[in-house]
Amino acid sequence: MNFDVAFGQYCEGDSILHRLDPRAKIIMSLLYIVDVFLAKNVFAFALLTSFTVAMAVLSRIKPRILLRGLKPVIFIMIFTGVINVFWYRGAEGAKPLVDWWIFTIYPAGILNAVLIVLRVVLLIAGTSLILTYTTTPLALTDGLERLLSPLAKIKVPVHEFSLMMTIALRFIPTLIEETGKIMDAQKARGASFSEGSLVKRAKALIPVLVPLFASSFRRADELAVAMECRCYRGGKGRTRMNVLKATFKDFAGVIVIILLGVSLVLLNKYTDAFALGF
Amino acid sequence: MSKIIKAENVSFSYEGDTPEERVEVLKNISFEIEEGSFTAILGRNGSGKSTLAKLLCMINLPDSGRLEVDGIEVTREDVTEDEIYEARRDVGMVFQNPDNQIVATIVEDDVAFGPENLGIPSEEIRKRVDGALEAVGMSEYARHSASRLSGGQKQRVAIAGALAMKRKCIIFDESTAMLDPLGRKEVMKNILRLNKEDGITVLLITHYMNEASLADRVIVIDNGGIIMDGRPSEVFSEVDKMWEAGLDVPQTTELLQRLRDAGLDVPKDIFDPAECAAVIKAALADRGCAI
Amino acid sequence: MNLNTEKCAAEFRGVSFTYNKGIAYEKKAVRSVSLKIYGGCVTGLIGSTGSGKSTLIKMLNGLVKPDEGEVIVDGTNIWDKKVKIRDVRFKVGLVMQYPEYQLFDETVSEDIAFGPKNMGISGDELKRRVAEAAKFSGLDPDLLEKSPFDISGGQKRRAALAGVIAMTPSLLVLDEPAAGLDPAGRREILGRIKNYQRESGNSVVIVSHSMEDVAKYCDRLAVMNKGEIVLYDETDRVFSHGEELRDMGLDVPEITKVAEELARLGVDVGNDVYTVKYAAERLIEKYGLGK
Numbered sequence: 121m122n123f124d125v126a127f128g129q130y131c132e133g134d135s136i137l138h139r140l141d142p143r144a145k146i147i148m149s150l151l152y153i154v155d156v157f158l159a160k161n162v163f164a165f166a167l168l169t170s171f172t173v174a175m176a177v178l179s180r181i182k183p184r185i186l187l188r189g190l191k192p193v194i195f196i197m198i199f200t201g202v203i204n205v206f207w208y209r210g211a212e213g214a215k216p217l218v219d220w221w222i223f224t225i226y227p228a229g230i231l232n233a234v235l236i237v238l239r240v241v242l243l244i245a246g247t248s249l250i251l252t253y254t255t256t257p258l259a260l261t262d263g264l265e266r267l268l269s270p271l272a273k274i275k276v277p278v279h280e281f282s283l284m285m286t287i288a289l290r291f292i293p294t295l296i297e298e299t300g301k302i303m304d305a306q307k308a309r310g311a312s313f314s315e316g317s318l319v320k321r322a323k324a325l326i327p328v329l330v331p332l333f334a335s336s337f338r339r340a341d342e343l344a345v346a347m348e349c350r351c352y353r354g355g356k357g358r359t360r361m362n363v364l365k366a367t368f369k370d371f372a373g374v375i376v377i378i379l380l381g382v383s384l385v386l387l388n389k390y391t392d393a394f395a396l397g398f
Numbered sequence: 399m400s401k402i403i404k405a406e407n408v409s410f411s412y413e414g415d416t417p418e419e420r421v422e423v424l425k426n427i428s429f430e431i432e433e434g435s436f437t438a439i440l441g442r443n444g445s446g447k448s449t450l451a452k453l454l455c456m457i458n459l460p461d462s463g464r465l466e467v468d469g470i471e472v473t474r475e476d477v478t479e480d481e482i483y484e485a486r487r488d489v490g491m492v493f494q495n496p497d498n499q500i501v502a503t504i505v506e507d508d509v510a511f512g513p514e515n516l517g518i519p520s521e522e523i524r525k526r527v528d529g530a531l532e533a534v535g536m537s538e539y540a541r542h543s544a545s546r547l548s549g550g551q552k553q554r555v556a557i558a559g560a561l562a563m564k565r566k567c568i569i570f571d572e573s574t575a576m577l578d579p580l581g582r583k584e585v586m587k588n589i590l591r592l593n594k595e596d597g598i599t600v601l602l603i604t605h606y607m608n609e610a611s612l613a614d615r616v617i618v619i620d621n622g623g624i625i626m627d628g629r630p631s632e633v634f635s636e637v638d639k640m641w642e643a644g645l646d647v648p649q650t651t652e653l654l655q656r657l658r659d660a661g662l663d664v665p666k667d668i669f670d671p672a673e674c675a676a677v678i679k680a681a682l683a684d685r686g687c688a689i
Numbered sequence: 690m691n692l693n694t695e696k697c698a699a700e701f702r703g704v705s706f707t708y709n710k711g712i713a714y715e716k717k718a719v720r721s722v723s724l725k726i727y728g729g730c731v732t733g734l735i736g737s738t739g740s741g742k743s744t745l746i747k748m749l750n751g752l753v754k755p756d757e758g759e760v761i762v763d764g765t766n767i768w769d770k771k772v773k774i775r776d777v778r779f780k781v782g783l784v785m786q787y788p789e790y791q792l793f794d795e796t797v798s799e800d801i802a803f804g805p806k807n808m809g810i811s812g813d814e815l816k817r818r819v820a821e822a823a824k825f826s827g828l829d830p831d832l833l834e835k836s837p838f839d840i841s842g843g844q845k846r847r848a849a850l851a852g853v854i855a856m857t858p859s860l861l862v863l864d865e866p867a868a869g870l871d872p873a874g875r876r877e878i879l880g881r882i883k884n885y886q887r888e889s890g891n892s893v894v895i896v897s898h899s900m901e902d903v904a905k906y907c908d909r910l911a912v913m914n915k916g917e918i919v920l921y922d923e924t925d926r927v928f929s930h931g932e933e934l935r936d937m938g939l940d941v942p943e944i945t946k947v948a949e950e951l952a953r954l955g956v957d958v959g960n961d962v963y964t965v966k967y968a969a970e971r972l973i974e975k976y977g978l979g980k
Contacts, residue, residue, distance in 0.1 A: 256503070256504070257503065258502065258503050258504060258507060286501070286502060286503070287501060289503055290500065290501065290502060290503045290544070290545070293545040294497050294545060338498075339495075339497070339498045342493065342495060342498035342499070343498050343499065343501070345452070345457055345493075346491070346493055346498065346499035346501075347501060347511075348457060349455050349457065349486070349490065349491045350490070350501075350511055350512040350515060350559065350563070351483065351486055351487060351512060351515040351516055351563070352511070352515045353483065353515070357517045358514050358515055358517060359513075359514055359517050359518055359519060359520060359523065360510075360514055360520060360523075361506075361507070361510035361513070361514060361520055361523040361524055361527060362507075362510075362520070363520045
């Protein structure tokens with residue numbers, strides 16, 4: 121079972137994007153999302169696309185893997201694309217490209233659809249490049265914990281929450297493997313998970329879920345004892361082996377994304393090209 | 399030699415829902431463990447040995463009796479939580495299921511978990527983690543995902559976790575039970591090394607008699623009490639008593655016992671196959687058998 | 690040895706299996722294995738971790754479908770279109786490692802009845818089977834109406850074993866049935882399995898890491914290495930290949946090592962020694978001890 125590899129989509133590497141501080145990357149990806157929505161006209165989109173492609177090249181992640189990440193949203197992309205093609209007319213009095221039965225397609229509609237789909241593609245590709253493809257789940261929770269640490273002052277259990285995330289990530293592969301084993305064991309006793317009505321199939325899961333829950337509780341119990349043995353007593357007084365130190369490159373990264381946003385706004389304003397209708 | 403653990407008349411019961419369901423697991427146990435020694439604890443399932451391990455790690459405290467760990471009397475009426483925490487720093491435990499004691503996804507992050515809890519400065523943790531992983535031969539796996547390691551490797555990571563905390567004493571609670579022979583060998587090699595070279599006190603709870611035969615001392619627990627305590631040779635020579643306690647003896651001991659019963663004058667306490675063969679040959683020669 | 694080599698319980702004909710075929714981490718687990726499992730005996734399957742043992746036994750009841758080759762149970766190819774794979778699972782009972790973690794029903798007896806019920810058995814026949822299976826596995830009858838989560842570890846293991854025996858499979862396959870048990874528990878469960886084989890006349894396959902255990906309880910041994918069967922013979926003959934076994938990361942029983950050492954010293958006890966009892970008898974007989 122190679123679930124831990126697939127999960128969180130992390131791709132091993134040592135590029136500049138991999139090495140950035142997770143906190144910087146979380147901020148960068150938030151700002152990047154804003155940037156994507158700032159882009160309005162063709163020039164702005166061209167800049168944004170080039171920027172994202174440049175990041176992809178920098179990350180040295182195979183394009184095939186990047187495209188695979190888009191797979192789950194293909195339906196949404198097609199749907200928004202089609203809607204835009206038919207509904208958007210562009211400027212008043214424009215000549216339709218196709219006018220047949222109830223279908224009227226304007227050139228502006230096609231352009232608009234292309235930009236909207238591009239927006240979805242960039243949104244997903246960009247954030248996964250900055251965040252999920254280049255950051256381990258652990259670094260992510262770590263970064264999140266530290267970004268949110270001021271909230272601890274108002275009694276938000278930031279450390280506990282982050283530890284919970286860490287442990288959950290750690291145990292996902294273990295529990296998946298365990299589920300497989302239990303299913304095999306019950307199949308060996310004649311259980312069938314793929315036959316019969318929906319109700320019957322749901323019922324067939326009981327012999328899997330009960331042992332799985334029992335085992336999760338047992339594991340949780342043992343882990344709690346192990347943690348206590350290792351002198352864990354909450355986040356107070358704890359230190360960290362890997363101290364996150366924001367360096368020049370991390371600030372630079374955030375600034376680059378901000379500058380990108382500024383450029384996009386300027387391009388929208390001072391260049392004259394086709395712009396998104398809504 | 400100083401004693402790292404002193405237990406006097408220690409008893410412990412698990413509470414049931416009703417007073418009748420109360421189970422007395424340990425009954426007036428007394429023993430001392432010397433610093434730097436290697437003690438094996440044997441006993442059938444349910445004999446109370448894992449409960450004892452939990453008392454020594456102070457996960458549970460005895461109901462009665464006196465328990466002193468590294469000079470701190472943890473059974474004192476007015477013992478503070480900080481004192482117990484202090485005592486716990488010195489005694490580590492490696493559990494049976496390697497999966498249920500690894501907290502972090504990445505190997506080195508897991509080894510760092512203990513030292514981080516102790517509030518040790520970052521650079522020092524880094525040094526200790528690197529050193530500990532090297533000591534158990536897992537340096538090349540430092541950045542690997544723990545879930546992809548073999549059982550024996552996971553247990554070595556757990557040992558590294560204890561080393562990084564600079565534990566004085568490590569309890570192995572059936573740590574080799576779920577491993578294959580190769581994994582067991584790896585872990586035993588590491589246990590012996592950290593006892594002989596680093597002087598760490600080792601308490602080894604096991605069902606494998608040949609592992610116990612490597613210890614300086616064997617304690618046999620049955621029905622909540624200590625029934626045998628001595629050098630491996632002394633304990634294993636009591637073949638019948640061991641069988642009664644639901645245990646076993648190494649095959650060499652059993653063979654020598656059978657030969658002794660048949661009148662051959664061989665010693666009781668040999669665990670190494672080559673040595674065993676040598677004493678049998680010598681005894682046969684003494685008898686004047688033609689070889 | 691009165692082996693019924695005529696009767697064949699199951700057969701592999703050139704089976705191969707590769708995990709993650711075509712993607713990363715591709716691993717060839719079983720490489721064109723051909724093997725006949727004989728009727729009416731206990732066959733041991735040994736091999737180091739990753740040698741393909743688990744995959745091979747999962748092929749016996751169709752949990753794993755071979756990429757190539759045929760699996761024959763009761764004279765029919767189990768992947769034939771006319772065969773329902775579920776029916777094969779009732780003929781080949783598979784007890785997985787740590788089977789106690791699959792218990793789920795409200796009472797032990799209902800859990801044991803899960804398999805037979807899936808076969809369509811009910812009423813008195815069902816009751817009879819549950820009672821008989823519980824008896825074979827040595828389960829305490831008082832525990833039958835308790836929750837499987839409230840009984841001890843050893844009893845849970847027996848309940849899980851009973852759950853498979855209750856399907857009255859003609860071939861019973863067990864993956865490490867004694868893992869994690871104390872010596873008495875090991876003796877008990879393996880003795881029960883051996884006894885089950887004798888009384889029912891059915892065939893049994895045991896996968897184990899313990900050379901001492903397979904030496905004691907198996908009539909025949911199949912040795913797997915890197916996905917292939919490299920040795921398949923009667924137990925004593927397999928253990929006379931000590932050198933080859935060690936090269937595969939396996940071991941021979943301690944007592945076999947003693948016999949090898951004795952042979953080196955000129956005390957010849959034969960190269961087929963693999964139990965303590967036999968070794969002692971040979972020495973006593975050869976040198977006229979005990980008189």
